[in-house]
Amino acid sequence: MSPTGKRGSRRISxxxxxxxxxxxxxxxxxSAQTKLELALAIEALGVDVIEVGFPNSSPSDLAALRLVSEALTTARFCSLARANRADIEAAVTAGGTERHQVEIMVTGSELHMEHKRGITRAENLAETEFAIGLARSLGVRDISLGLEDASRGSDDLLRALIETGLSEGATTVVLADTTGHMVPAEFGDMTAKVRSWIPSDVVLSVHCHDDMGLSLANALAAVEAGAxxxxxxxxxxxxxxxxxxxEELATVLTYKGHLYDAYTTLDTTGLYEVFQTLSRKIGLAPPRNKAVFGDNVFSTLAGIHQAGMLRNPITYEYVEPERFGRERKILVGRHSGRAVLRHVFDELGLPWDQELGQKLYEEHIASRSDGDFISVAELKHVLSTTVAAAI
Ligand SMILES: CC(=O)SCCNC(=O)CCNC(=O)[C@H](O)C(C)(C)COP(=O)(O)OP(=O)(O)OC[C@H]1O[C@@H](n2cnc3c(N)ncnc32)[C@H](O)[C@@H]1OP(=O)(O)O
Ligand SMILES: CC(C)C(=O)C(=O)O
Incomplete structure (x- = not known):
């Protein structure tokens, strides 16, 4: 159940x-081995589909698909293929057809038809028909029509590609904002329009990019519009x-899913551990203020915030650290106040001593140099050694 006690009715895949x-x-x-390790960790979160790679692009991706497809037990897995025989056959040869979604990327805009592919509309539709039909003839039942650059395609083109894909057996349609150029109102409108074109049993999936920092907002607008x-x-x-x-999608749907009539069944407590594994494997250090995963997102140094939080964390915390495998941290630096000292006196079972408190505040908090901070445990140690020395 959501912490708000409210939940939407649609489970979002x-x-x-x-x-x-x-x-x-x-x-x-x-590497293939790293993908295997990460795939198992991501599967444990309760993700529905894990896209393993682009099998025809390299021997390493092909090997990854073989390894991951044999190891996953609950999630479906997906391979990306262009609308051509070689990519689709490689995906099916390495990953089989059981629980295997093949996402066939087709050319979803006139702009890409002209400037990237150099193909006509008729060629585009023929290629789509061939590719989806080929996957079907190879026994793939879970076929995704990935409309690359859909957000810059005309309605006429998109509708024709979707009709062709569905008539050949596609079961999912992916709307991609490949260049991240849309704002939520536009992407929501587009999703609602496409939703109205396709039967309700066809999965409508969205793929957003963050070039303007709107990938989450766009995905949520799409969910609201029926993705x-x-x-x-x-x-x-x-x-x-x-x-x-x-992690941001999971957070919004955990707390605000009811506003989108949506929920997920992800295990949010495992997200941070997966991030740590990813971070070790690829050397990723997010900014310290990155939502959910940043070093600072559950830490505070500021005295006014600490004074509130030491009374009740809800004063300055909406997202709960324990729900995301994180810990709350109160840190002590020159932005802190006396509340944290009072807290430390309390923790040590000592009555508040105004004079000693002021001395410790001046020496260990107010005069601490820029950027330097210690933990509450260290402050406790300072107080207990000061008190012990005075006895
Ligand atoms: C939006 C996305 O993220 S799509 C995924 C992007 N990911 C990657 O590109 C990573 C993996 N890619 C690779 O390893 C390589 O690009 C390969 C092995 C797939 C292909 O390498 P190459 O054969 O040398 O082609 P190259 O990469 O230079 O060009 C891509 C080719 O794919 C074609 N292509 C692009 N999209 C499609 C499509 N949807 N359907 C069919 N062909 C397509 C292009 O037209 C181009 O062929 P052309 O030069 O004959 O016009
Ligand atoms: C393959 C598609 C969905 C993609 O990655 C994109 O368009 O960004």
Whole structure:
């Protein structure tokens, strides 16, 4: 149950693409063994689908698909393929057809048709028909039509691609804001429109990029407009500015899912451990204020906040650290006040001593140099040694 006691009615499917879109960005390369380790950790969070990679792109990605497809027991796994025979056959050969979603990326905008592919609309539709039909003929039942750059495609093109894909057997449609150019109102409208074109049993999935910092807001607007699934990555890693961060999506749906009539069944307590593993594997250090995972997000140094939080953490904390595998930390530096000292006196069972308190405040808090801070445990040690020395 949500901490707010309110929950939406639609379970949102979570599609994790840390190992594919996340991995393709500079600095994020992962060996097959690393993908296996991460896939198992991500599966344990209760993610629905894990995109393992792009099997025809390299022997390493092919090996990863083989390893991961044999190891996962609850999540489905997904491979990315272009709309061509070689990519689709490689995916099916390495990953089989059981619990395997093949996401076939088709050209979702006139802009990409002209400037990237050099193909006509007729060629685009023919390629889509061929590719989805091929996957179906190879026995794939879980076929995703990935509309790359859909957010810049015309309605006419998108509708034709979707009709073609569905008539050939696609079971999921992915709307991608590939360049992250949309704002939530636009992406929500687009999602609602596409939702109205497709039957309710076709999964509508969204894939957003963070070029303007809107990937989460866009994904939420899509959920509100009827998307069934969100593609996300741990810590938001991915091409350029990255993708919708899984942990932020989970946080919003935990606390505010009812406003989107949505919920997920993710185990949010395991998210931070998965992030730590990812961070060790690819050397990722997020900014200290990064939501959910940053070093500072459950720590405070500021006296006014601490005075409130020591009475009741809800004064300055909405997101609860324990729900996300994190710990609350009160730190002591020159921005702190006397409340933390009072707390330490209390913890040691000592009555508050105004004179000693003021002395410790001046020596150990107010005059602490910029950027320097200690823990409450260290402050406790200072107080107990001071008291012991005075006896
Ligand atoms: C939006 C995304 O994130 S899509 C995923 C992007 N990820 C990656 O590109 C990482 C993995 N990619 C790779 O390892 C390589 O690009 C490979 C192995 C897939 C292909 O390498 P190459 O054959 O040398 O092609 P290259 O990468 O230079 O160009 C891509 C080709 O794919 C074609 N292509 C792009 N999208 C599609 C599509 N949806 N369907 C079919 N072909 C496509 C391009 O037109 C281009 O072919 P062309 O030069 O004949 O026009
Ligand atoms: C494959 C697609 C969904 C993609 O990654 C994108 O368009 O950004």
């Amino acid at each position: 979570v599609f994790d693409t840390t190992l594919r879109d996340g991995e393709q960005a500079p600095g994020n390369a992962m 069934d699934e969100v593609q996300a990555t741990v810590a938001g890693i991915g091409e350029r500015a990255g993708n919708t961060p899984l």
